Amino acid sequence: MRKAIFWVAIILLITATFLGCSGLSLWSNAENGSGPKNTNSSTTREAVTILTGGTSGVYFPLGGALAEIYHRNLNVAVSFQSTGASAENCYKLARGKGELAFAMADTVSDAYYGQGRFEGKPLTNIRGLSAMYSNYLHLITTKDKGIASLADIRGKRVAVGAHGSGTEINAKRVLIAAGLTYDDIEEHFLSFAEAIQGLRDETIDVAVLSSGIPNIAVSKLAAEKQLVLIPVSHKIITKLQEVSPAYTDVIIPGATYPGVDTNIATVGVKNLIVTREELSEEFVYKLTKVIFENTDFLRSTHAAADNILLDTAVEGMPIPLHQGAERYYREMGVLEPQVSP
Known part of the structure; x- marks a missing residue:
């Protein structure tokens, strides 16, 4: 079984000890040293809160790895939170309580279309960013x-x-x-x-x-x-x-x-990373791009991340993609180039 890399263990320890397993903030001035490669020198000042799941599941360590990737590659304040996972994450995301969330495809579909426990209350501002591994x-x-x-x-x-x-x-x-x-x-x-x-x-x-x-x-x-x-x-x-x-x-x-x-x-x-419509196209483009430029780092965190692949990034996505993610996938050939009318 693949072991989590050293920094993830430290994050989990700090989180559990000082924050009651509720989350951790990483700030934007990336340090020198080991970790995901820094490929972006953006000066954008935005914040990213990542909604994950319980600390015993896969969402939490992957959320920590994603936070580290953004911390080192984008000039943003980053935090990740332990939550009740999919349904709670959809509610919080739609209400502006986060920028990215992990959730299962069936729950995301229910949330967007107002089915199941979301009956009559569709969360129409959530958007797809990437499909990941299967639960x-x-x-x-x-x-x-x-x-x-x-x-x-x-x-x-x-x-x-x-x-x-x-x-x-x-x-x-x-x-x-x-x-x-x-x-x-x-x-x-x-x-x-x-x-x-x-x-x-x-x-x-x-x-x-x-x-x-x-x-x-x-x-x-x-x-x-x-x-x-x-x-x-x-x-x-x-x-x-x-x-x-x-x-x-x-x-x-x-x-x-x-x-x-x-x-x-x-x-x-399928598990998904979802975002919300209100975020700018340029910002979500960067968030998507940085993930696929650092998949090796995600895979060092948990074996489930082996299935986070660019070629399958839109498979099983039951809701519309955010324009920024769609733009990235078209540039990379995952989606057909958009034809002007």
């Missing part, structure tokens, strides 16, 4: 619970994600597709870290996590307890696709986690 739905239990399928979770204590999070949206939809509702389980609205601790302390029976792979917290737990990953069948995923085309069949390969040696079928959904 894999983890339905985790321990072998001693005797749970092997979704049918077995009836009556069990299930951590379904933080209330209103992208994970919770996924969990509820998977349950419905499997013929279950919250009335059939004892639902617990817990963050990634709380859900893992619940499995560790045996205060819950099943934890639902939506994450890139490998998830560090799951790997650590697998070193302590014998885990079981509950599969999600193609039949259930077909039902999910009737709700949103963002859902796909994916496999968590065997040996991704200690003691789980077989391939596990589950549901996948």
Whole structure:
């Protein structure tokens, strides 16, 4: 498993110690030393707040890496925040509480078009910046619970994600597709870290996590307890696709986690970086460009970033791109050049 590079560890330590895991600010005067390459000498004075997710997930370290990239390449004040992830991030972004946000494609689609928990309240000012890696739905239990399928979770204590999070949206939809509702389980609205601790302390029976792979917290737990990953069948995923085309069949390969040696079928959904319409075309162009000039640095943070590729940057994007991102992708040949009328 790839280890986070030194500065990320320091950021996480400082964040957890001094800010209660809520976030960290990096200022614009980049220091000399190791890190992402500095390819931009812009004198623009703007600020970037990056909305991530729980500290045990993938969004948080990637948000820290992205903050470092902007810190070193653009003359901006940068901060990144731990949040409840996708749904909360869409709300905050639309209300001007951030400039960039990580979110799952199904939640972003719901937010923009006013569906699901956003029914009647579309967030029409959010815009796409880039597609990233896929999230894999983890339905985790321990072998001693005797749970092997979704049918077995009836009556069990299930951590379904933080209330209103992208994970919770996924969990509820998977349950419905499997013929279950919250009335059939004892639902617990817990963050990634709380859900893992619940499995560790045996205060819950099943934890639902939506994450890139490998998830560090799951790997650590697998070193302590014998885990079981509950599969999600193609039949259930077909039902999910009737709700949103963002859902796909994916496999968590065997040996991704200690003691789980077989391939596990589950549901996948793309993760996105989104922004808001009000930001200038030039600024978003720079934000997009700097990401793809520093992908090696992102990949040194987490293996999930291996799938952040220019060629697939617009795949699975369910909402309009920001004009600045679109301009960059047209320049790079990812999108066809715009033809003047």
